[in-house]
Amino acid sequence: xxxxxxxxxxxxxxxxxxxxxxxxxxxxxxxxxxxxxxxxxxxxxxxxxxxxxxxxxxxxxxxxxxxxxxxxxxxxxxxxxxxxxxxxxxxxxxxxxxxxxxxxxxxxxxxxxxxxxxxxxxxxxxxxxxxxxxxxxxxxxxxxxxxxxxxxxxxxxxxxxxxxxxxxxxxxxxxxxxxxxxxxxxxxxxxxxxxxxxxxxxxxxxxxxxxxxxxxxxxxxxxxxxxxxxxxxxxxxxxxxxxxxxxxxxxxxxxxxxxxxxxxxxxxxxxxxxxxxxxxxxxxxxxxxxxxxxxxxxxxxxxxxxxxxxxxxxxxxxxxxxxxxxxxxxxxxxxxxxxxxxxxxxxxxxxxxxxxxxxxxxxxxxxxxxxxxxxxxxxxxxxxxxxxxxxxxxxxxxxxxxxxxxxxxxxxxxxxxxxxxxxxxxxxxxxxxxxxxxxxxxxxxxxxxxxxxxxxxxxxxxxxxxxxxxxxxxxxxxxxxxxxxxxxxxxxxxxxxxxxxxxxxxxxxxxxxxxxxxxxxxxxxxxxxxxxxxxxxxxxxxxxxxxxxxxxxxxxxxxxxxxxxxxxxxxxxxxxxxxxxxxxxxxxxxxxxxxxxxxxxxxxxxxxxxxxxxxxxxxxxxxxxxxxxxxxxxxxxxxxxxxxxxxxxxxxxxxxxxxxxxxxxxxxxxxxxxxxxxxxxxxxxxxxxxxxxxxxxxxxxxxxxxxxxxxxxxxxxxxxxxxxxxxxxxxxxxxxxxxxx
Numbered sequence: 001x002x003x004x005x006x007x008x009x010x011x012x013x014x015x016x017x018x019x020x021x022x023x024x025x026x027x028x029x030x031x032x033x034x035x036x037x038x039x040x041x042x043x044x045x046x047x048x049x050x051x052x053x054x055x056x057x058x059x060x061x062x063x064x065x066x067x068x069x070x071x072x073x074x075x076x077x078x079x080x081x082x083x084x085x086x087x088x089x090x091x092x093x094x095x096x097x098x099x100x101x102x103x104x105x106x107x108x109x110x111x112x113x114x115x116x117x118x119x120x121x122x123x124x125x126x127x128x129x130x131x132x133x134x135x136x137x138x139x140x141x142x143x144x145x146x147x148x149x150x151x152x153x154x155x156x157x158x159x160x161x162x163x164x165x166x167x168x169x170x171x172x173x174x175x176x177x178x179x180x181x182x183x184x185x186x187x188x189x190x191x192x193x194x195x196x197x198x199x200x201x202x203x204x205x206x207x208x209x210x211x212x213x214x215x216x217x218x219x220x221x222x223x224x225x226x227x228x229x230x231x232x233x234x235x236x237x238x239x240x241x242x243x244x245x246x247x248x249x250x251x252x253x254x255x256x257x258x259x260x261x262x263x264x265x266x267x268x269x270x271x272x273x274x275x276x277x278x279x280x281x282x283x284x285x286x287x288x289x290x291x292x293x294x295x296x297x298x299x300x301x302x303x304x305x306x307x308x309x310x311x312x313x314x315x316x317x318x319x320x321x322x323x324x325x326x327x328x329x330x331x332x333x334x335x336x337x338x339x340x341x342x343x344x345x346x347x348x349x350x351x352x353x354x355x356x357x358x359x360x361x362x363x364x365x366x367x368x369x370x371x372x373x374x375x376x377x378x379x380x381x382x383x384x385x386x387x388x389x390x391x392x393x394x395x396x397x398x399x400x401x402x403x404x405x406x407x408x409x410x411x412x413x414x415x416x417x418x419x420x421x422x423x424x425x426x427x428x429x430x431x432x433x434x435x436x437x438x439x440x441x442x443x444x445x446x447x448x449x450x451x452x453x454x455x456x457x458x459x460x461x462x463x464x465x466x467x468x469x470x471x472x473x474x475x476x477x478x479x480x481x482x483x484x485x486x487x488x489x490x491x492x493x494x495x496x497x498x499x500x501x502x503x504x505x506x507x508x509x510x511x512x513x514x515x516x517x518x519x520x521x522x523x524x525x526x527x528x529x530x531x532x533x534x535x536x537x538x539x540x541x542x543x544x545x546x547x548x549x550x551x552x553x554x555x556x557x558x559x560x561x562x563x564x565x566x567x568x569x570x571x572x573x574x575x576x577x578x579x580x581x582x583x584x585x586x587x588x589x590x591x592x593x594x595x596x597x598x599x600x601x602x603x604x605x606x607x608x609x610x611x612x613x614x615x616x617x618x619x620x621x622x623x624x625x626x627x628x629x630x631x632x633x634x635x636x637x638x639x640x641x642x643x644x645x646x647x648x649x650x651x652x653x654x655x656x657x658x659x660x661x662x663x664x665x666x667x668x669x670x671x672x673x674x675x676x677x678x679x680x681x682x683x684x685x686x687x688x689x690x691x692x693x694x695x696x697x698x699x700x701x702x703x704x705x706x707x708x709x710x711x712x713x714x715x716x717x718x719x720x721x722x723x724x725x726x727x728x729x730x731x732x733x734x735x736x737x738x739x740x741x
Contacts, residue, residue, distance in 0.1 A: 064090045080111045098128035098136040134165045152182035172201045183215045189621030191215040206241045213249040222253040224625040238477050251283050274303050290320040294329040326357040348378035502532035577631040587646030588709045599702040606665030606699040609716035611652035613692045613728030617685035637672045662699040662733050669695040670731045692729035696720040700736045
């Protein structure tokens with residue numbers, strides 16, 4: 001090599017290469033330039049010349065390699081236009097290589113020409129998809145998603161690419177993002193498909209299920225979203241997060257009653273989730289129901305303050321007062337909140353506001369008491385002047401006898417209850433010598449709430465039993481859940497079951513010991529022995545007892561039935577109720593078999609054909625979920641009669657009812673039609689505004705000779721055509737298809 005270097009003449013070789021190129025001797029020119037390039041591999045000019053020569057002799061791989069080398073040099077020198085020009089040339093030279101348009105897109109993005117960058121990335125996506133280059137495909141789609149975040153279809157394609165590459169976590173996140181973006185662009189079908197794919201990766205994902213329900217609500221198909229959530233609740237009844245999703249779905253649809261009932265049931269099981277009831281209160285304010293909102297906040301005031309959520313509650317109450325300055329219940333509740341936390345300045349100003357509200361309502365006595373309390377907490381000249389003005393205007397008269405419902409001096413039970421809580425100890429002592437107020441005790445609002453709850457439980461002991469039974473089930477399914485067992489212990493103590501409470505103490509002691517908390521374990525053992533001296537001998541699990549009959553609100557089947565309204569017969573229990581129906585071929589064989597059996601035993605056989613009205617105008621994205629709900633209703637309605645159903649995408653639902661004449665089959669079909677209409681699945685394109693069906697019924701008394709199944713179908717089709725032309729949503733009896741000679 002040393003001898004070669006000493007004898008090499010660069011200038012002479014370059015001149016010779018130029019001469020060969022001018023004479024068209026390209027191969028000789030290439031050899032000369034390659035010789036020069038070997039002596040100085042970093043010479044950009046020679047590399048570019050070689051790239052052009054390689055291109056002229058159709059050596060595209062080598063040409064592309066040289067051009068990329070030169071382009072990368074320009075990138076390092078921040079000469080982006082030159083680099084872009086070379087990458088465009090390389091992309092044309094080798095259109096089957098997706099990494100080149102990807103690099104071109106990156107350069108356009110750096111330069112700020114975003115439209116050209118998108119075009120290059122899309123080219124990279126197309127080529128990578130054809131070549132099966134998943135890595136490049138993911139990179140190009142990721143860059144496209146950054147440039148166009150509002151394009152949900154790009155995110156969906158990126159998620160699918162992640163799936164093919166085995167990157168399930170990234171795929172799941174992209175499916176969620178795609179679902180949200182597609183919902184924003186009202187691509188309901190794409191959004192639901194994205195969430196379905198996310199749930200295929202993580203079937204227990206609450207975020208995917210919540211997104212699915214939100215899309216259904218946004219599309220005006222909230223009922224389908226509810227059904228999907230309730231279905232998941234029945235599969236995993238102890239997952240309380242699903243109940244939260246259901247309640248929030250109701251809130252999004254403005255169904256406050258259903259949302260409040262759902263979160264009330266959740267709160268009865270787990271009081272730490274009280275914030276969801278506050279969500280209902282906030283929704284009530286938004287929907288113009290401030291009284292209802294105040295009622296919810298007042299019922300939660302104790303736990304709100306204990307859990308540090310005072311600001312949220314007072315903000316809600318102030319929002320009511322801002323729009324309705326004289327809303328007395330909201331002002332009273334706000335004053336009570338400030339009193340509980342000891343914020344005297346805010347309490348005094350709220351009492352001033354309350355006094356004015358009382359005056360505007362004509363409740364002068366209550367206004368005086370409010371001002372007196374305001375002066376007590378924060379003396380104010382203005383408040384004293386207002387109080388003096390009120391008291392000086394009152395004529396001297398004999399005091400009326402005290403009311404039996406609330407203390408004297410009050411004009412309403414609500415004011416009496418509020419000021420009983422506001423009375424100070426000194427005032428209570430000063431009044432000790434006076435006659436006691438009938439039927440009232442000096443208690444706090446929390447004590448009133450406890451007293452009311454105790455009264456309810458005393459009158460309805462099954463409520464405590466139901467709650468205790470639910471927590472026992474939760475503890476059995478999650479034996480290491482400390483919070484659940486602590487709650488169960490307290491419930492046993494409230495029910496007076498000291499032995500069971502002692503056993504729970506021992507179980508908790510073992511759990512804390514296993515987690516290294518010896519002090520807590522020792523405390524629990526001491527508590528257990530105090531409750532039952534034989535606690536250490538108690539079995540870990542309670543003795544089996546005969547379960548009590550279910551309550552009116554408790555449907556057999558687990559905790560999920562308590563958390564979801566509606567009878568279970570209307571709810572789908574599997575992922576595809578439609579798939580559980582017979583196929584047309586199976587149904588035809590069933591009909592032939594039942595025809596022969598009916599002929600042998602001499603009983604009639606009924607056949608029905610049902611079609612969803614105006615279903616061709618139903619949103620495509622929701623057709624499959626709608627069919628699933630309808631299939632579940634078919635299954636529920638036919639269970640008692642022994643009927644069987646099939647689904648044909650072209651014809652509709654076939655139903656076979658054994659031992660049923662025309663009148664009986666009509667009654668069954670009419671009940672089915674009404675159940676689907678009453679389900680209330682929205683259908684904006686239907687004159688009925690909900691999903692309905694039309695049903696044609698025929699019944700025959702078979703003989704042994706057979707009859708083509710198609711003839712039965714033809715008779716039902718003709719009868720159904722007359723119904724659908726008149727608007728559908730009806731049941732009609734077709735003439736018997738079978739004729740004897």
